[in-house]
Amino acid sequence: MESATFKVWRGDQEGGDFETYDVDLEPGYVVLDAIHKIQAEQATDLACRWNCKAGKCGSCSAEVNGSPRLMCMTRVEDVAGDGPITVEPMRAFPVLKDLVTDVSWNYEVKAAIQQVTPREPDFEDGSWEMNQYDVERPQEFRKCIECFLCQNVCHVLRDHQMHAEFAGPRHFVFAAQAEMNPIDVGDRVAHLRDDMGIGYCNITKCCTTVCPENISITDNAIIPLKERVVDRSYDPLAKLMGAVFGSEKG
Amino acid sequence: MATPPTALPVRRSFGQTMRTDAWWVQPVVVFTVFTSFIVYSTWAAFQGTFYWHENLLSPFYSPEIWGASEHALMERSGAPGWWPGFLPYSPAFLILWAPVSFRLTCYYYRGAYYKAYWPGPSACSVGTPRKEYRGERKFPLIIQNLHRYALPFALLLLVFLAYDAWNAFWFENAAGSKEFGMSVGTIVLTLNVIFLSGYTFGCHSLRHLVGGGIDLLSRRPIRKTAYDCVSCLNARHMAWAWTSLLWVAFSDIFVRLCAMGIWTNVRFF
Numbered sequence: 001m002e003s004a005t006f007k008v009w010r011g012d013q014e015g016g017d018f019e020t021y022d023v024d025l026e027p028g029y030v031v032l033d034a035i036h037k038i039q040a041e042q043a044t045d046l047a048c049r050w051n052c053k054a055g056k057c058g059s060c061s062a063e064v065n066g067s068p069r070l071m072c073m074t075r076v077e078d079v080a081g082d083g084p085i086t087v088e089p090m091r092a093f094p095v096l097k098d099l100v101t102d103v104s105w106n107y108e109v110k111a112a113i114q115q116v117t118p119r120e121p122d123f124e125d126g127s128w129e130m131n132q133y134d135v136e137r138p139q140e141f142r143k144c145i146e147c148f149l150c151q152n153v154c155h156v157l158r159d160h161q162m163h164a165e166f167a168g169p170r171h172f173v174f175a176a177q178a179e180m181n182p183i184d185v186g187d188r189v190a191h192l193r194d195d196m197g198i199g200y201c202n203i204t205k206c207c208t209t210v211c212p213e214n215i216s217i218t219d220n221a222i223i224p225l226k227e228r229v230v231d232r233s234y235d236p237l238a239k240l241m242g243a244v245f246g247s248e249k250g
Numbered sequence: 251m252a253t254p255p256t257a258l259p260v261r262r263s264f265g266q267t268m269r270t271d272a273w274w275v276q277p278v279v280v281f282t283v284f285t286s287f288i289v290y291s292t293w294a295a296f297q298g299t300f301y302w303h304e305n306l307l308s309p310f311y312s313p314e315i316w317g318a319s320e321h322a323l324m325e326r327s328g329a330p331g332w333w334p335g336f337l338p339y340s341p342a343f344l345i346l347w348a349p350v351s352f353r354l355t356c357y358y359y360r361g362a363y364y365k366a367y368w369p370g371p372s373a374c375s376v377g378t379p380r381k382e383y384r385g386e387r388k389f390p391l392i393i394q395n396l397h398r399y400a401l402p403f404a405l406l407l408l409v410f411l412a413y414d415a416w417n418a419f420w421f422e423n424a425a426g427s428k429e430f431g432m433s434v435g436t437i438v439l440t441l442n443v444i445f446l447s448g449y450t451f452g453c454h455s456l457r458h459l460v461g462g463g464i465d466l467l468s469r470r471p472i473r474k475t476a477y478d479c480v481s482c483l484n485a486r487h488m489a490w491a492w493t494s495l496l497w498v499a500f501s502d503i504f505v506r507l508c509a510m511g512i513w514t515n516v517r518f519f
Contacts, residue, residue: 013257066268066375086268094257108252131468155371159261160383163254182465195251200385203361206374219484223357227458234395
């Protein structure tokens with residue numbers, strides 16, 4: 001493949017449209033390479049956010065041919081078809097300029113979630129005894145690079161724009177990481193139900209599909225948290241058991 | 251919650267997307283297969299005939315609590331006395347509510363049929379048709395949260411289906427006694443209970459109940475083992491869901507056609 005045509009969304013909060021660029025390719029080009037080449041040779045004012053170019057910083061999230069992807073991990077030959085390759089900013093967040101969106105809302109939501117609240121240390125030096133088996137479950141969630149592709153693809157945020165009532169998959173992963181931590185004694189169930197709106201999730205698994213870190217967001221984070229909410233809120237038998245025997249968290 | 255962002259992009263209308271792949275294939279396939287299954291299983295349940303053949307009993311009718319076949323727990327013709335006279339009766343009506351409620355509230359199926367029927371959304375990154383969205387927080391979908399209450403009935407059904415599979419290994423000989431053997435029907439009903447077990451034992455709610463709700467599972471070896479086993483099946487929950495759904499329908503078709511004399515239950519030994 002020697003060249004490709006890109007349609008890149010250009011604009012800001014006032015509006016914008018796609019502009020077409022023909023790009024000469026080199027072997028192994030990823031979409032971010034092509035965007036940088038457009039920046040260097042054809043549109044020096046084209047704005048895009050990037051940093052590591054290795055799929056680890058989560059900065060270059062965008063929509064390539066309509067699917068949320070990291071531009072640095074998307075090879076041009078994998079998305080090239082008969083027509084031009086479209087590149088546009090994430091649609092669940094306000095556009096700042098061109099491909100750059102304002103994702104600061106996510107940091108505010110995250111700040112409101114109770115961090116890991118450790119129990120009293122097991123040893124005098126202030127450390128805890130932890131079994132590797134128990135650590136591995138929340139460890140999966142720590143792979144998250146905060147690219148917010150899962151937030152972007154979630155229809156509750158993307159289409160229904162319910163940012164005021166729904167925290168989104170990224171934050172359920174963050175809450176799960178704390179909630180399932182073996183030394184945690186915190187309680188996030190009411191926050192998950194009332195403030196983070198976990199009940200809005202209807203298990204479309206789109207978040208899991210787009211995660212570049214292959215975190216099983218739906219199966220390992222959201223559904224287990226939903227089940228914990230069910231224990232406390234909807235299941236009369238579990239509520240009764242909890243009242244009599246206490247929480248089974250530990 | 252944090253202050254919601256303003257100046258979000260304009261919502262895309264129903265079906266609008268920049269995706270260039272055949273995103274519509276999956277919801278169309280799911281819609282077609284689900285609808286076909288619902289139509290066939292409803293028809294089969296209403297028949298009330300041709301649901302057993304010798305040592306084979308259709309899984310749509312198992313356990314046959316009250317019916318005319320030799321498989322029935324209470325072998326009686328006609329409907330039970332308490333059954334409303336104005337309603338048609340079939341032994342399937344007494345048990346089908348259990349698998350239906352289990353599958354209807356299943357976490358995997360929820361996502362699949364929301365996409366195929368709702369559609370909310372039809373596929374990832376494709377515009378949804380409606381502006382208002384209530385999710386599973388309000389009636390009626392809040393009922394989905396009680397999936398775990400359908401689980402014991404689904405597990406109980408497996409006991410009866412396993413018995414049916416075992417029964418399919420035993421054939422009546424000329425002397426009128428039972429002898430061990432194997433036929434195509436034996437394999438069909440055995441695979442049926444295996445596929446249904448793979449689906450039921452991989453349930454997300456079961457995964458939570460056996461150990462998912464505990465953060466220090468390493469201290470509970472029995473529950474840890476159970477959690478690992480359920481997690482193993484849960485990782486392929488979608489595959490088990492589809493395989494078991496299609497096979498249970500095929501099992502009924504097999505028994506029905508054998509009972510009607512159209513197919514023969516070939517015996518290997």
